[in-house]
Amino acid sequence: EVQLVQSGAEVKKxxxxxxxxxxxSGYSFTSYWIGWVxxxxxxxxxxxxxIYPGDSDxxxxxxxxxxxxxxxxxxxxxxxxxxxxxxxxxxxxxYCARRAEGSEYFQYWGQGTLVTVSS
Amino acid sequence: DIQMTHSPSTLSASVGDRVTITCxxxxxxxxxxxxxxxxxxxxxxxxxxxxxxxxxxxxSRFSGSGSGTxxxxxxxxxxxxxxxxxxxxxxxxxxxxxGGGTKVEIK
Numbered sequence: 001e002v003q004l005v006q007s008g009a010e011v012k013k014x015x016x017x018x019x020x021x022x023x024x025s026g027y028s029f030t031s032y033w034i035g036w037v038x039x040x041x042x043x044x045x046x047x048x049x050x051i052y053p054g055d056s057d058x059x060x061x062x063x064x065x066x067x068x069x070x071x072x073x074x075x076x077x078x079x080x081x082x083x084x085x086x087x088x089x090x091x092x093x094x095y096c097a098r099r100a101e102g103s104e105y106f107q108y109w110g111q112g113t114l115v116t117v118s119s
Numbered sequence: 120d121i122q123m124t125h126s127p128s129t130l131s132a133s134v135g136d137r138v139t140i141t142c143x144x145x146x147x148x149x150x151x152x153x154x155x156x157x158x159x160x161x162x163x164x165x166x167x168x169x170x171x172x173x174x175x176x177x178x179s180r181f182s183g184s185g186s187g188t189x190x191x192x193x194x195x196x197x198x199x200x201x202x203x204x205x206x207x208x209x210x211x212x213x214x215x216x217x218g219g220g221t222k223v224e225i226k
Contacts, residue, residue, distance in 0.1 A: 037163075045155075045163065045206055045217040061214035095162055104210035105153035107174070109162040 022096030142207035
C-alpha cells in the first residue's frame with residue numbers, strides 16, 4: 001500500500017527556519033516524482049513544485065521559486081519542504097503528493113502538515 | 120499560467136439529485152485534466168484523470184467529460200458522503216494549476 005506520511009504540525013515565529021518532511025513507503029521511492037501543494041486557510045490548492053528522488057531533479061512554480069526549497073533524502077525515502085525565513089503569510093496546510101506513473105497528476109497524497117507562523 | 124475556473128463556486132442539492140460541475144481552462148489543455156475531492160480537514164483524493172478516466176475504487180456515480188477548454192464532473196445520484204469541495208487541475212504545463220473549487224452541500 002502506497003503511503004505518504006508527513007511530519008507534525010509546526011508553530012513558528014516570523015524569521016525562523018523550518019523543514020517539514022514526507023516519508024514514502026509501499027513503492028519504489030526513487031521512481032516517482034513527489035510534489036508539494038499549499039492550501040491557505042479556507043482557500044484552494046496551489047502547486048508549489050516537484051522533485052524526482054532518483055536524481056533530485058526539481059521544478060518550481062515560479063510563484064514559489066526562491067521562497068522555499070524542495071529536497072529529498074532517498075536513503076530514508078523522505079522528501080522535504082524548507083523555508084529559511086518564515087513569514088506570517090506562509091501559514092497554511094502543506095500537502096505532499098506522489099505523481100501517477102507516467103503522468104503528472106497526483107495519485108497519492110500525504111495527510112498534510114499545518115504550519116502556523118505567528119509572533 | 121493556465122487559469123482554471125469552476126462554476127458554480129457552491130451548489131446545494133438533495134440526495135439522489137444529478138449534479139454537474141464545470142471547469143474551464145484559459146487555453147486548450149487537451150484531456151490533461153484531473154478532478155479531486157476534498158472533505159473538510161482531509162487531504163484531496165483523486166477521482167478522475169485524463170478528463171474521463173475513473174480512478175480505481177471511486178464509485179461509478181462519478182464521471183468526467185470534456186476536452187480542450189471545457190470539462191464537467193457529474194455525480195449521477197448525489198449521496199450524503201459526497202458533501203465536499205471538488206477541484207479540477209490541469210497537468211499539461213508547469214506550473215500545474217488548480218481551479219478554485221466547487222463546494223457541494225447536501226440540502
